[in-house]
Structure formats: structure tokens, C-alpha cells
Amino acid sequence: MSMKKRLFMIFGPIFAAALLMLAVFLSPLWSGFNYVKPKVAENAAASLSPQVLKGQLIKRNALENGYVPFFGSSEWSRFDPFHPAVLAAKYHRDYRPFLLGARGSQSLTHFFVMQSINPQLKNKKAVFFISPQWFTPAGEDPNAFSYYYSTLQTTSWIEHENGSKMDRYAAYRLLEMPSGSSDKVIAGALARIAAGLKPTSSQMFYVDVRNRILLNEDQIFSRYRIPFNNEETIAKNGRLLPAQYNFAKLDRLAGQIGAKKTSSNQFGISNVFWKHRLKPHFKQLKGFQTKMSFLKSPEYSDFELVLNQFADDHTKVLFIIPPVNAKWQKYTGLSTKMLNQFDQKITEQLKSQGFNHIDDLSHDGNQPYFMNDTIHPGWRGWLKMDQSIRPFLTKSVPAPHYRIDDYYYSKEWQNENGSESNLDY
DSSP, X not given: OOHHHHHHHHHHHHHHHHHHHHHHHHXXXXXXXXXXXXXXXXXXXXXXXXXXXXXXXXXXXXXXXXXXXXXOSGGGGOOOTTXXXXXXXXXXXXXXXXXXXXXXXXXXXXXXXXXXXXXXXXXXXXXXXXXXXXXXXXXXXXXXXXXXXXXXXXXXXXXXXXSOHHHHHHHHHHHTSGGXXXXXXXXXXXXXXXXXXXXXXXXXXXXXXXXXXXXXXHHHHGGGOXXXXXXXXXXXXXXXXXXXXXXXXHHHHHHHHHHHHTTTOTTXXXXXXXXXXXXXXXXXXXXXXXXXXXXXXXXXXXXXXXXXXXXXXXXXXXXXXXXXXXXXXXXXXXXXXXXXHHXXXXXXXXXXXXXXXXXXXXXXXXXTTOBSSSSSBOHHHHHHHHHHHHHHHHSOOOOOOOOOOGGGGSHHHHTOOOOSSOOOO
């Protein structure tokens, strides 16, 4: 047998298989296979899985079938009987939260997540949890952003960008992250978008092909790779609740459970969090937040990307501004004046642009059993939040009238100190 034939017998099947796989992943036929089993969507909605956050098929399918996007970060992992997902399931509400976000996810991550569900956001409703801790001088951690980064979402966005201020700023911010430069062709397209230019035809050809491959990969594999399942946690917590919704009874129960769960410390912090995260370092943490500020941060402009996208999609959004644990705040020296200025600054950014549905809980951090730990809501905090979430999602809400102001993309706004004065819009 000749050397050529031997080589062909060795490498021919490999080459043929590679061509076949390429044909499969480039085929437009997969776009028609959009069915997702209800149980898969149910598991994904509370999974807090990075794979779900990065993908498209499951999120789109769920949001078209009664689920509502709840954007946020690590607070969604604090499951207890009063968590939004538990209340919605227990009392058979006509919406179910689809929890989007986990530890480290911030506005820039959420902007790109939105690119995978824009059709499902148009003229619909959403809930967005704003964490003050996002607004640090450094902004979103590049490593955390990379962990949640999705090339599929980026290519989908590039295919539809139109040179707006939002698109130019998004490209600029993505290039500041290691993920934005991980693919040289996409990085080149981003550089042109950031400069106000259209990507070249060769760059767009590459983006389109890459997007088709990633879409087909998501269609084929996303149904089978949800590593986390919190449905039993939700069901277990739901069994602790009374059969009928009654706020007064639930509030008493929240206080009783909160008292048991925070019995080991004077700060109203859950026993588990206290034991494993704070108690070993308790003395060293006194006064450590004295100089911390949430007033100057690139996060304000990243947050504007989210607002801009909501405005383009005409999405009706309830924004939740949480408190911090007041007792812990006093112990660590975190400034009350600074927190009030943050509240005013973020409220100005919202209201001045027509985002008027705001559940401002920033002054409730001293309420007993309102917080699960130092910064995350718990028991009575979730329950109070529900007093805004349920009517917003179950009743008619007038069409919004948004007016996006590009000033909020500026360095001046990022570095504005804010004011404690009352704002009137």
C-alpha cells in the first residue's frame, strides 16, 4: 500500500468527521429546534448557573412562557421561605422569576446577557436589583466578567449594533476586559465600533459564521448541561409557609425564623455566615470600611448601558435598591452620608430618564431580620420587597416614556459625588 493511501486511511476519516461537524454547526436547520421541556426551564430559572446565563435557548424559551427576568447578583442565592422564587411557586402566581446573575455579575455582564433575550424584553416586564457594592472605584472585576462572558452574546450584539453611543461605549468597555481581546478578529471589530466605524466586511463574515456555530452549539447542548438545581430547595422552603398568603402572618413567621437563624450574634446576621465568614476575623474588621465609597465608579456608565437597552426595548422595569445591615455598617464604619449620597445619585440617574418604578429600601437596614447577612436581604427584607414585586408583575403598568441622556456615559458623571438633597423629577 502506498504512503498516500496509508495517510488517507489514517487522516481521511478524521478530516471527513471534521467537515461533517462543521456542516452540522453551520447548518441553519437547528434554528427550528426551539422546544425546551418545561422541567428544564423550571430547573434553569433558579439554577444560577453560569451556563444558563451565557446561553440563549433556555432563557428565551422560559421568558416566552411565563417567566420574568430578575437581574442581580449574589443575593439570589440566599434562598429562604420568603425568597421571590419561593413565594411565586408556593402561591401559584402567574409569573415565575428567572434568576439572572450570581456572585460577581454586574451591569456590564447584564448588558451582554440582555443581547441574548432582547426579543423577550420588548414591551415586557423585568426586575433589576441594584447592589451598592457594585459601584466601587475599580468597577466590575475583569476576572468575574470573564467568568460570565459569552462570545455568543457578543456576536449577537455586533450583528445588530448601529453605531449609537450605547454601542460605542459597550465596545470600549468590552475592550477594557481581557475577554474583549481574546479573539483578535472580534477585538478588531470592537475597536472599529468604539471608534464609530462599522466592522469590515471580512470581520462581519467571521462574526456571522461564529455566531451561527455558537447558536447551533447552544441549541444542541444547552438542554443537557444545567449543573445546579435549586428546585428542591425552593419546594422545601415553601413547605414552611402557610397555605394562604397573608402578609401579617408571613411577617410574624419571618420574624420568628429570622430570630432563630441569627441567634449567635448581635448583628442580625445568619448564624452560618457569621460562623464561617465573619467570626474568625471579627476584631480585625472593626472600622475597616471607614474610607469606602460607592460614589465614583465606571459602574455608573455600565449601568447606563443597561438602562439604554431597557429603553430601546421599551421594557417596564422595577428597580430595587437594597439597604446594608445597619448594625454591621456602624461596626465597620461605612459612612451613612455616603450611602445616602449613593442613593440620591442612582435615583437621579433613574428618574431623570423616566425609570420611575423604584423600590427604595435603602433606609430599612435597621429593621429586625430584614437582612440575611451584611449586604443581602433575608426573611422580612424579601417579604417587604414582595409588596412591590407582586403588584408590579401582576397588574397593568403604563407604557414607559424614557429619555436617555448620554451624559451618564461620561467621566464627569462617573466621578460626581452626588448629593443628599431631595430630587424632584
